[in-house]
Amino acid sequence: MRYEELAEEPCSITRSLVVLGDRWTLLVLKAAFSGVRRFNGFQNYLGISRGRLQDRLDRLVEHGILVKQKPEVGVHEEYRLTAKGHEVYPILMAFKDWGDAHMAPDGPPVYYRHRDCEGEAHVHLACDRCEHELTARDVVPEAGPGMLAQM
Template identity: 40%
Template sequence: MAAVPEPSWTDPHCPVARTLDLVGDRWSLLVVRDAMDGARSFTEFQRRTGIARNILTDRLRKLIAHGLLTQRTAPSGRRQEYLLTDAGRDLFPVVLTLRQWGERHAFSPGEAHSILVDQQGNPVPELVPAGADGDPLDADTTSVRKIG
């Protein structure tokens, strides 16, 4: 795969903007989501997402170049497979938070949707950020401070 150029940062001092520059498009996060759900092959990613081949090729290349996925030869020796790196797995809370927001706000009451469950089949509890004192945090109880 050809090298992916470094992004021109939307806001070079903001971690949110930099993250969105790396994974903020619809397809990148869906590929990461499916990798978390066990997809490994190009065909699996394409089947699960419905993404066009050229766009999937581009997103896989980008995710590899930025250290979120790694590529290796599948055990069969015939195809390549894609695996999450530690950085890719670190996106789990992001995907979980998006999922939980979607469960609350992207469906009509009673509309069918999927849920995430743990290994025992229990729904994953809502992720709620907490401060050092254990109190819940939100936009009203936090502020941005530049460092460095």
């Protein structure tokens, strides 16, 4: 199956990966959460080619994750995270948690602290009914309305 055809699969994980499943896309978003807003800023921060960066920024704008706008001061357009874009943050934090546990032999390179109490930010998967923390062994996938509509 071609990569583009994956966007038609009745699976929210697969469809999300079509938009976000590229390392450069995730790194662009990491930079945006770090306050980078201008094209040249992204390029300097990431060391990415202009064409590849433009492709990733265009995709994020097309999917409503970033918005391109004129700044209040200056002439260069800026890329700003939308509400939909801010919802990607827990995904990046899940990568951070996994990386700290498995890819950081000397300990976490960066602590992400809660501004109010200085506690550390982590992602937790929990049941929306009983609030118990879950692992993959606790979850059973079942067809939802999006899958049933495909049948």
